Amino acid sequence: MSAFQRLGAMPAGATGGVMMMLLGVLLFAVNDTLGKWLVGSYTVGQLLLVRSLAGLCAMAPSIHRVGPYAFLRAPRPGLQLLRVLFSTLESALFFWALTALPLAEVMTYYMAGPIYVTALSPFLLGERVGWRRWTAVAVGFGGVVLALHPSPASLSLGAICALAGSFSYACFLIATRKLAGVPGTVLMTAQLLAALLFGAVLVLAQGWTPPGIVDLVLMLALGIGSLGGNLCVNQSLRLAPASVVVPYQYTLILWGMLFGYLFFGEVIGPLTLAGALVIIGAGLFIFLREQQLRTRAH
Numbered sequence: 001m002s003a004f005q006r007l008g009a010m011p012a013g014a015t016g017g018v019m020m021m022l023l024g025v026l027l028f029a030v031n032d033t034l035g036k037w038l039v040g041s042y043t044v045g046q047l048l049l050v051r052s053l054a055g056l057c058a059m060a061p062s063i064h065r066v067g068p069y070a071f072l073r074a075p076r077p078g079l080q081l082l083r084v085l086f087s088t089l090e091s092a093l094f095f096w097a098l099t100a101l102p103l104a105e106v107m108t109y110y111m112a113g114p115i116y117v118t119a120l121s122p123f124l125l126g127e128r129v130g131w132r133r134w135t136a137v138a139v140g141f142g143g144v145v146l147a148l149h150p151s152p153a154s155l156s157l158g159a160i161c162a163l164a165g166s167f168s169y170a171c172f173l174i175a176t177r178k179l180a181g182v183p184g185t186v187l188m189t190a191q192l193l194a195a196l197l198f199g200a201v202l203v204l205a206q207g208w209t210p211p212g213i214v215d216l217v218l219m220l221a222l223g224i225g226s227l228g229g230n231l232c233v234n235q236s237l238r239l240a241p242a243s244v245v246v247p248y249q250y251t252l253i254l255w256g257m258l259f260g261y262l263f264f265g266e267v268i269g270p271l272t273l274a275g276a277l278v279i280i281g282a283g284l285f286i287f288l289r290e291q292q293l294r295t296r297a298h
Contacts, residue, residue, distance in 0.1 A: 017241075017245045019236075020236035020239060021236035025233075026255060027226075027228050028226070029107075029256060032106075032107065034221060036103050042209050045198070045199045046199070048091065049203055051195070051220075052195040055223035055226065056192050056193070056223075057223075058224055058227055063189055071189070075182065079178060080182070080190060083190070084190045088191075090166075093168060097161040100156055100159075103259060103260035104272075104276070107253050108275065108279060111276075115283055119137045125178070133285075147279065148163070149269070149271040149272070188227075250284070
C-alpha cells in the first residue's frame with residue numbers, strides 16, 4: 001500500500017492531522033531556507049530583531065485577548081527565564097550554523113533534539129528511561145557522530161554551533177514540558193521578546209545593513225512563517241493522535257536536502273546522510289516506545 005493509499009485509509013481526522021503536520025513542517029523548511037538565504041547578507045542579530053517584531057505584530061490580537069494579568073501571574077518566572085534563554089540561543093545558533101554548513105546538515109543535528117531530551121529526562125524531569133530507550137539514545141548519539149564525521153577539517157565553528165544549538169533546543173523542550181500549564185500565548189510572547197532584545201543587542205554590536213524592499217519582506221516572513229508552522233503542528237495534534245502525526249516531522253530533513261540542492265547547490269555527503277537515517281530511526285523508536293508505555297499506563 002502506498003503512502004497516499006494509507007492516508008486515504010485513515011479516518012478523516014487523522015488524515016487532516018497528517019496533512020497539517022506536513023504543511024507545518026514544509027513552512028518550517030521554507031522558513032529555514034529563507035534564513036539561510038538572508039544570513040549571507042545580513043547579521044544574525046538583524047534577522048532575529050525583524051523576525052521577532054513580525055511575530056509580535058502577528059500575535060498582537062492574541063496578546064490583547066489574554067490581557068496583562070496572564071503575563072503578570074505566569075508561574076515559575078525563573079524557569080520561564082531559563083526557557084527563553086535556551087529558545088534565543090537555539091535560534092541564534094541555528095542561523096550561525098547556516099553560515100557554514102549545508103541546510104540539511106544543520107536540520108539533521110537539530111532533529112537529534114528529542115534524543116537529547118530522553119537522555120536528560122531522568123535527571124531533569126524525574127522520568128524513568130528503560131534499557132530499550134537508553135539503547136536508542138546511544139544509537140542516536142552514534143548517528144550524530146556519524147553525521148559530524150569528526151576530523152580536524154569537519155569540526156568547524158558551524159558544526160559546534162549546530163551541536164550547541166541542538167542541545168539548547170533540547171533544554172528548551174524540557175523547560176516547555178515543565179511549563180505545560182502556562183498558556184501558549186504567554187510562552188510564545190516571552191520567546192519573541194527575548195529574541196527581539198538579544199537581536200537588538202547584536203545589532204548595536206554588529207551594525208545594521210539597510211535591507212531592500214524584497215529582503216525586508218523576506219525577513220518579516222521569517223516571523224510569520226514560524227508562527228504559521230507552529231499553528232499547523234498544534235492543529236495536527238488536535239486532529240489526530242501524536243503517534244500518527246509526529247513521525248512525519250522527519251520530512252524536514254528531506255525538504256532540507258531538496259531546498260539546499262535547489263537554492264544553494266548543496267549535496268550532503270554519504271556519512272551525513274547515514275547519520276541522518278540513524279538519528280531518524282532512533283528518534284522514531286524512542287517516540288513510539290514512549291507512546292506504547294503511555295498507552296499501557298492508561
